[in-house]
Amino acid sequence: MKTLDFDPILTELVEIRHRLHRIPEIGLSEAKTSAFISDQLRSWGYKVHGGIASTGLVASLQRGNPDNAVGFRADFDALPMTEETGLPYASEHPGVMHACGHDGHTTMLLGAAWALAQDASFKGTVHFIFQPAEENLGGAKLMIEDGLFDRFPCKRVFALHNLPGLEAGIFATRAGAIAASIDVVTITVKGKGGHGALPETTIDPVVVGSSIVMALQTLVARNISPHQAAVVTVGSFHAGSAANIIPETSVLEVSMRAMDPTVRAELQKRVEEVTLLQAHSFNADVTFQWEVGYPATLNHKTEAELASQSIIKHFGEHSFVNLANPMMFSEDFAFMLEAVPGAYILLGNGDSSGLHSTTYEFNDEIIGTGVSFFYNFARDLCSAEG
Ligand SMILES: [Zn+2]
Numbered sequence: 001m002k003t004l005d006f007d008p009i010l011t012e013l014v015e016i017r018h019r020l021h022r023i024p025e026i027g028l029s030e031a032k033t034s035a036f037i038s039d040q041l042r043s044w045g046y047k048v049h050g051g052i053a054s055t056g057l058v059a060s061l062q063r064g065n066p067d068n069a070v071g072f073r074a075d076f077d078a079l080p081m082t083e084e085t086g087l088p089y090a091s092e093h094p095g096v097m098h099a100c101g102h103d104g105h106t107t108m109l110l111g112a113a114w115a116l117a118q119d120a121s122f123k124g125t126v127h128f129i130f131q132p133a134e135e136n137l138g139g140a141k142l143m144i145e146d147g148l149f150d151r152f153p154c155k156r157v158f159a160l161h162n163l164p165g166l167e168a169g170i171f172a173t174r175a176g177a178i179a180a181s182i183d184v185v186t187i188t189v190k191g192k193g194g195h196g197a198l199p200e201t202t203i204d205p206v207v208v209g210s211s212i213v214m215a216l217q218t219l220v221a222r223n224i225s226p227h228q229a230a231v232v233t234v235g236s237f238h239a240g241s242a243a244n245i246i247p248e249t250s251v252l253e254v255s256m257r258a259m260d261p262t263v264r265a266e267l268q269k270r271v272e273e274v275t276l277l278q279a280h281s282f283n284a285d286v287t288f289q290w291e292v293g294y295p296a297t298l299n300h301k302t303e304a305e306l307a308s309q310s311i312i313k314h315f316g317e318h319s320f321v322n323l324a325n326p327m328m329f330s331e332d333f334a335f336m337l338e339a340v341p342g343a344y345i346l347l348g349n350g351d352s353s354g355l356h357s358t359t360y361e362f363n364d365e366i367i368g369t370g371v372s373f374f375y376n377f378a379r380d381l382c383s384a385e386g
């Protein structure tokens with residue numbers, strides 16, 4: 001069981017979480033959030049290394065063999081949406097909201113940094129990684145490109161994400177794929193506009209786009225093995241302005257998810273092939289604009305087991321779920337797991353609104369659980385390795 005009493009800090013951590021919640025910021029512009037985290041860490045005696053991938057920062061506790069260093073990562077960006085929780089500490093930034101609980105993740109990691117620093121018996125090296133821009137912008141990748149693991153080498157790396165719908169305080173993970181890859185492409189169909197009464201003089205991008213939408217439905221059904229998980233979604237299709245005008249262009253936004261790198265590559269290839277052939281059959285042109293994709297989040301077997309063993313040891317068998325299937329959402333911690341062995345672990349948020357919902361609320365009751373997890377896990381990992 002935990003050997004440190006977290007109670008003195010829990011009230012302060014809830015306050016910290018609420019202060020972070022008030023100031024949500026979009027990826028790579030989290031100046032206030034980053035400064036707040038930095039000030040907090042400094043107040044507990046940490047030296048903070050900031051400016052990694054703009055707003056990212058790392059604080060380290062170095063009391064043991066650096067070859068066995070553990071990296072714990074929390075993300076701290078928010079989402080472009082308007083909060084509708086009505087909470088007294090709701091977002092003070094119009095149109096921006098902590099709807100994925102990253103304020104909670106950051107708070108739990110801050111609590112762990114406090115707890116491990118307080119514990120004179122702890123002998124180990126822990127790098128506390130506070131990461132910007134998890135949502136869409138690949139902040140994890142940017143931090144790695146900015147020298148994260150060269151400057152702060154980690155033998156293993158772990159991250160905790162809350163999960164609505166899973167009982168509060170229950171942990172879940174699995175070896176292998178735990179979250180899907182995501183790729184997003186914007187397809188612009190260039191046709192030839194004209195009068196709605198004279199379709200024969202035009203190349204109708206609405207019809208071309210519709211044909212593309214339907215053709216893309218065959219990718220998973222006819223190109224991917226039924227034993228593999230994959231999703232292709234056309235989430236947005238915009239064209240035209242009036243019933244009697246054939247527009248010049250239509251624009252489709254398509255997302256693809258997969259668990260396996262081969263499946264991911266096949267989807268990327270086939271989306272372009274199928275779209276091009278559909279467009280050409282109408283004499284239309286088409287262009288593709290790909291966003292930065294995230295690979296599937298693949299937990300390393302040993303590290304997933306180390307995490308589950310630690311959870312069971314400190315919280316009991318009933319507090320751990322070995323997931324049968326991965327989640328279909330995506331997570332840029334995938335990039336860190338490509339660079340360093342580790343695992344991504346889910347922590348039940350209870351019966352709250354879903355992630356990315358305007359009424360989502362991070363459950364403050366699980367802050368202590370998260371802190372306790374990081375604290376005990378760091379001790380387990382560092383003592384096991386001398
Ligand atoms: Zn999210």
Ligand SMILES: [Zn+2]
Pocket residue numbers: 100101102134161
């Ligand atoms: Zn998230």
